[in-house]
Amino acid sequence: xxxxxxxxxxxxxxxxxxxxxxxxxxxxxxxxxxxxxxxxxxxxxxxxxxxxxxxxxxxxxxxxxxxxxxxxxxxxxxxxxxxxxxxxxxxxxxxxxxxxxxxxxxxxxxxxxxxxxxxxxxxxxxxxxxxxxxxxxxxxxxxxxxxxxxxxxxxxxxxxxxxxxxxxxxxxxxxxxxxxxxxxxxxxxxxxxxxxxxxxxxxxxxxxxxxxxxxxxxxxxxxxxxxxxxxxxxxxxxxxxxxxxxxxxxxxxxxxxxxxxxxxxxxxxxxxxxxxxxxxx
Amino acid sequence: xxxxxxxxxxxxxxxxxxxxxxxxxxxxxxxxxxxxxxxxxxxxxxxxxxxxxxxxxxxxxxxxxxxxxxxxxxxxxxxxxxxxxxxxxxxxxxxxxxxxxxxxxxxxxxxxxxxxxxxxxxxxxxxxxxxxxxxxxxxxxxxxxxxxxxxxxxxxxxxxxxxxxxxxxxxxxxxxxxxxxxxxxxxxxxxxxxxxxxxxxxxxxxxxxxxxxxxxxxxxxxxxxxxxxxxxxxxxxxxxxxxxxxxxxxxxxxxxxxxxxxxxxxxxxxxxxxxxxxxxxxxxxxxxxxxxxxxxxxxxxxxxxxxxx
Numbered sequence: 001x002x003x004x005x006x007x008x009x010x011x012x013x014x015x016x017x018x019x020x021x022x023x024x025x026x027x028x029x030x031x032x033x034x035x036x037x038x039x040x041x042x043x044x045x046x047x048x049x050x051x052x053x054x055x056x057x058x059x060x061x062x063x064x065x066x067x068x069x070x071x072x073x074x075x076x077x078x079x080x081x082x083x084x085x086x087x088x089x090x091x092x093x094x095x096x097x098x099x100x101x102x103x104x105x106x107x108x109x110x111x112x113x114x115x116x117x118x119x120x121x122x123x124x125x126x127x128x129x130x131x132x133x134x135x136x137x138x139x140x141x142x143x144x145x146x147x148x149x150x151x152x153x154x155x156x157x158x159x160x161x162x163x164x165x166x167x168x169x170x171x172x173x174x175x176x177x178x179x180x181x182x183x184x185x186x187x188x189x190x191x192x193x194x195x196x197x198x199x200x201x202x203x204x205x206x207x208x209x210x211x212x213x214x215x216x217x218x219x220x221x222x223x224x225x226x227x228x229x230x231x232x233x234x235x236x237x238x239x240x241x242x243x244x245x246x247x248x249x250x251x252x253x254x255x256x257x258x259x260x261x262x263x264x265x266x267x268x269x270x271x272x273x274x275x276x277x278x279x280x281x
Numbered sequence: 282x283x284x285x286x287x288x289x290x291x292x293x294x295x296x297x298x299x300x301x302x303x304x305x306x307x308x309x310x311x312x313x314x315x316x317x318x319x320x321x322x323x324x325x326x327x328x329x330x331x332x333x334x335x336x337x338x339x340x341x342x343x344x345x346x347x348x349x350x351x352x353x354x355x356x357x358x359x360x361x362x363x364x365x366x367x368x369x370x371x372x373x374x375x376x377x378x379x380x381x382x383x384x385x386x387x388x389x390x391x392x393x394x395x396x397x398x399x400x401x402x403x404x405x406x407x408x409x410x411x412x413x414x415x416x417x418x419x420x421x422x423x424x425x426x427x428x429x430x431x432x433x434x435x436x437x438x439x440x441x442x443x444x445x446x447x448x449x450x451x452x453x454x455x456x457x458x459x460x461x462x463x464x465x466x467x468x469x470x471x472x473x474x475x476x477x478x479x480x481x482x483x484x485x486x487x488x489x490x491x492x493x494x495x496x497x498x499x500x501x502x503x504x505x506x507x508x509x510x511x512x513x514x515x516x517x518x519x520x521x522x523x524x525x526x527x528x529x530x531x532x533x534x535x536x537x538x539x540x541x542x543x544x545x546x547x548x549x550x551x552x553x554x555x556x557x558x559x560x561x562x563x564x565x566x567x568x569x570x571x572x573x574x575x576x577x578x579x580x581x582x583x584x585x586x587x588x589x590x
Contacts, residue, residue, distance in 0.1 A: 209409075
């Protein structure tokens, strides 16, 4: 019997600990969710139980967000920025990663590490000179400045990620193509790229989410509401004077968070393998 | 580039011959990425260094060289010293808290239980969701009047309404809040890193140790921890760099306040260099990150090199 009690105690404490982590991670998002569907009188009351609806749920905040604010515009801006940055990143990182993994030998290895280290150079070190560069190019206060600047961290990141994928591919496949009369370039285009599509897809997804997560450059370069990407718009543009539109802010944050959350969960293992490069094998 | 590729096989020219040389194609392939990074990271970095030793502001674009005068002025400012101190406290505190939570959480998630996949998916969220958006949710949770945390404390009878803390209005509580939000953002990443490391430890090594009489703690600290150290170190380096240089949590939640208590290097550089337009002093403040980044890069190089052996 004492053995049974000890077992039950261990199980309870195990699930208790799991519940603690679950609530710790999830509560702020639950809070976003419930806030975005609550009526204002329900939100701004110190006596109502905050964890559940005291008034019936409402779509008012979402309606306001899409009709009275530039939210739809921010969504579109983020989409355009993301697509352009993905295109630039792939054009630069795909050949670079292939070259560093296959064509350049030992120098390529060191050069790859060098490129990856630039990923660690923080935006807060570069925003002052970059805002000068942006101004000289006439891009100040325009979302195109972000299209120009975001590849500075997505190219290093994806080059590193793709280098890992290319290294994991057996070189015999390209060699066979070359023996069969393909040029070196043709082997890259016709064999390597189609075979590494899963890796490329991972790079696309993470480039896109990195552009959604970025805040510092957007804050520095952009002040016009209609040029803001979604993260910046939701976090800074739904405040009138001292009044925070909490229902709208949380609704916007929720909408912007969902795609990123899903993408991360689907591609997490590849992401970890990519940044650590199989450090434990 | 693609257009060239398609035309090459038809015209068997000298061009094709050159493209078939590994070194030429290799150099050609890597050039766009290197140029991009050199022009938009390398050059701006040098520019930032020059700003910091010049008298450049948006009102005086003369680029006059002043030596280390900016740095001397900055370190004499007690507000800056507080900023520097809090940046270190924040980085150390949040990473330590995040690592402890991460190790503990990873141990829990190692054991199979019903719904484990779902729990893991939810636990990833703080790290996946854009930090600016999660921060505004926390700001709303720390609200001075409608804070859900205070409501819970009052409902549990721990405090009365008049004692309710103003989380972001009191200097010490604000520092704590900023540390907690940063640790909250980092711990899922730590869990994932620990999990990736632990699951990669070969089971036969652990079995052999068990047969040789190693208990749970010995297996944990003499086999698992040393074996996962490289991967954890890489994860920790990411965490340190992003926390140490971050500006968004502080900017959105406290604006560096109250009375400068939660200002960090990134935020101070932004306020001075961008908001006030004193570019040279702003650049000098940002450059105080450099020694830490330098140390971090050296560690990173050590661990990446070890990986390749």
